[in-house]
Amino acid sequence: MATRRTNKRITAISWMxxxxxxxxxxxKPLFLPFFAYLCLFTxxxxxxxxxxxxxxxxxxxxxxxxxxxxxxxxxxRKIKGWNIVKLAQRESRFLPYIxxxxxxxxxxxxxxxxHFPRCISGIIMSCLICMVSCALINIRWKxxxxxxxxxxxxxxxxxxxxxxxxxxxxxxxxxxxxxxxLGTARMIVRQHTIMEIAWGFAIGVICGIAxxxxx
Numbered sequence: 441m442a443t444r445r446t447n448k449r450i451t452a453i454s455w456m457x458x459x460x461x462x463x464x465x466x467x468k469p470l471f472l473p474f475f476a477y478l479c480l481f482t483x484x485x486x487x488x489x490x491x492x493x494x495x496x497x498x499x500x501x502x503x504x505x506x507x508x509x510x511x512x513x514x515x516x517r518k519i520k521g522w523n524i525v526k527l528a529q530r531e532s533r534f535l536p537y538i539x540x541x542x543x544x545x546x547x548x549x550x551x552x553x554x555h556f557p558r559c560i561s562g563i564i565m566s567c568l569i570c571m572v573s574c575a576l577i578n579i580r581w582k583x584x585x586x587x588x589x590x591x592x593x594x595x596x597x598x599x600x601x602x603x604x605x606x607x608x609x610x611x612x613x614x615x616x617x618x619x620x621x622l623g624t625a626r627m628i629v630r631q632h633t634i635m636e637i638a639w640g641f642a643i644g645v646i647c648g649i650a651x652x653x654x655x
Contacts, residue, residue, distance in 0.1 A: 468539070468589050473505040473644035474498065476596060480563070484604040499558065504547030512539040537575035544568050559603055559652070566596055566651025573643055584632045584640035590619035592640035595648020602653065613625065634654070 455532040481494050482489055509617075513536045544567055551561040572593050574585050593615045601608040 455606070462513060463639070465538065469585050470506050470509050472589045472593055473563065474501050476563050476593060477501050477560075483608075483611065484600065484606055486559075486604075495557070499549060501564075502549065504543050507565070508543045508546075509536075509540040512536070512543065534578065537571060537578065540570050541568065541575065543583075544571060559600070562599075562652040563596060565594060566599075566648050567582055569651045570644055570647035572642075573647060577639075577643070582636055583643065584623065584626055584637045586626060586640070587623045587637045587641035588634075588644035588647075589631065590615055590622060591644020592648040593644075594619070594641075595645040597648075597652075598645075598653060598654035599649050 477498055481489070481498075486494075487500060498604060516535055516539065544564060548561060548564045551564060570588055574583060574588055577583055594612060597608040597611050598613065600606075619641055623632075623634075623641070626637060628634045
């Protein structure tokens with residue numbers, strides 16, 4: 441009887457670990473800027489913009505904030521011989537931060553050269569501020585960039601709702617719930633403590649507001 445209960449507990453823990461890993465993969469920080477622009481083009485009056493303009497914007501965001509960073513991180517892993525566990529360590533994060541920051545900077549520069557509206561390029565600026573902040577903090581202390589990205593979405597939604605005068609409650613509930621789920625998942629797989637998660641979320645919210653409304 442005791443053996444059966446132990447096996448059930450082991451199975452439950454195994455499923456929790458697998459579910460946590462899958463959730464962390466699905467809600468990668470690099471995915472969120474692209475999703476933010478999808479929200480911008482569907483939840484605000486910007487949905488009336490021409491389809492070709494929206495597709496062009498999404499293509500630029502996809503290439504600079506998702507494709508190039510993913511390829512650069514993959515190249516670093518291959519060159520350095522790092523696995524996922526090694527890449528998650530605080531001392532191994534600095535180089536991926538630099539490469540991703542350069543890619544996001546190129547995205548913002550491209551948008552500026554193409555004279556994108558401030559409300560559109562401001563999202564990339566928020567991401568840049570959040571990334572630089574996380575990189576600097578990472579020098580001394582490890583925080584959750586996954587949860588920081590969710591906090592960035594919350595801060596960005598609050599800022600865009602102020603600019604475009606729409607009700608963000610539904611999306612706020614979604615991202616606050618995702619933040620809690622993701623934070624719990626990161627603790628289950630023992631990648632972060634609760635304080636690292638809380639600080640990551642707070643930094644994300646602050647950067648989301650500052651990048652769009654004040655910079």
